[in-house]
Amino acid sequence: MILYFSRTGNTKLAAENLAILMKEKIHNIEQGTPPEISGQETLILAAPLYFWILPGFVMSYLSQNPDLSRKELHVVMTCGGALGAGASLIKRQLNQIGFERIFVYPLIMTTNYIPLHRVQSPDIAAKAIQSALARLPEIAENIRQKRSAAVSPLLEPGLPVAQVIYDSARRTKHFYATSRCIGCGLCERDCPLGAIQLKKGSPEWIKPQCTLCLRCLHRCPTGAVEYGRSTIGKERYRPEKFLSKNLQVGLSQKKD
Numbered sequence: 037m038i039l040y041f042s043r044t045g046n047t048k049l050a051a052e053n054l055a056i057l058m059k060e061k062i063h064n065i066e067q068g069t070p071p072e073i074s075g076q077e078t079l080i081l082a083a084p085l086y087f088w089i090l091p092g093f094v095m096s097y098l099s100q101n102p103d104l105s106r107k108e109l110h111v112v113m114t115c116g117g118a119l120g121a122g123a124s125l126i127k128r129q130l131n132q133i134g135f136e137r138i139f140v141y142p143l144i145m146t147t148n149y150i151p152l153h154r155v156q157s158p159d160i161a162a163k164a165i166q167s168a169l170a171r172l173p174e175i176a177e178n179i180r181q182k183r184s185a186a187v188s189p190l191l192e193p194g195l196p197v198a199q200v201i202y203d204s205a206r207r208t209k210h211f212y213a214t215s216r217c218i219g220c221g222l223c224e225r226d227c228p229l230g231a232i233q234l235k236k237g238s239p240e241w242i243k244p245q246c247t248l249c250l251r252c253l254h255r256c257p258t259g260a261v262e263y264g265r266s267t268i269g270k271e272r273y274r275p276e277k278f279l280s281k282n283l284q285v286g287l288s289q290k291k292d
């Protein structure tokens with residue numbers, strides 16, 4: 037069973053292709069409690085890396101579904117290329133909530149974190165995603181063999197440090213909507229935490245913190261959502277604009 041969390045599409049694409057390759061069932065954790073998973077099934081989590089750790093939404097989900105807390109979990113960690121100490125910090129995070137044997141497989145795709153970076157050009161991003169998908173057969177084999185990818189040794193901050201950085205970034209006071217907002221309500225409907233509410237036709241962030249998936253920012257049809265000053269004038273991440281629809285089919289045909 038593959039459980040996945042994906043807010044701008046990268047992890048979903050990876051998880052769907054992996055499910056085809058491994059003939060595994062797949063479940064989007066935003067849809068709630070997972071279907072029953074037998075004791076023998078391999079449990080795979082596909083999730084993006086946020087500041088070298090797992091998103092708050094994913095951690096809450098795993099903590100609230102204690103049935104998942106088995107001895108073994110395989111984590112396919114998508115990221116934008118700055119994986120740093122991610123693999124080992126994720127292991128520590130999961131240890132803390134009861135997982136004992138954790139295997140992590142980093143998968144570099146392309147970044148959606150535009151407060152710090154810019155999105156890659158469509159050509160470069162498409163190539164990066166295609167290279168990532170081409171690595172999935174190797175990752176599938178590593179999962180079957182229970183072989184975590186080798187992670188380069190690196191000066192590693194403690195988990196509490198990574199958590200403090202993430203917690204500071206995910207304060208919703210950074211978000212606002214500009215006059216480009218047309219009051220369509222998409223951001224309110226799409227937030228997995230109900231952190232946004234339309235008031236007088238314009239969004240307000242009503243919870244002090246969110247999971248910082250950036251979906252409200254990337255999917256706003258008029259580009260009205262900003263995060264401080266750091267996203268002003270920057271391209272949003274819309275992979276459907278440059279990815280061919282048959283990426284998934286292409287991979288499954290290759291395998292069959």
Ligand SMILES: Cc1cc2nc3c(=O)[nH]c(=O)nc-3n(C[C@H](O)[C@H](O)[C@H](O)COP(=O)(O)O)c2cc1C
Binds near residue numbers: 085114249250
């Ligand atoms: C809050 C946040 C923090 C991120 N931190 C990192 C990071 O530390 N290293 C990295 O390589 N990518 C980082 N990224 C980029 C994402 O991990 C990457 O683009 C991922 O594939 C997005 O997954 P999704 O499209 O399935 O939501 C971050 C993205 C967000 C939104």
Ligand code: SF4
Binds near residue numbers: 220224238
């Ligand atoms: S998605 Fe954009 S345009 Fe629609 S309500 Fe939210 S900020 Fe306004």
Ligand code: SF4
Binds near residue numbers: 241246253
């Ligand atoms: S407020 Fe925006 S960034 Fe935060 S969780 Fe909701 S959709 Fe994601």
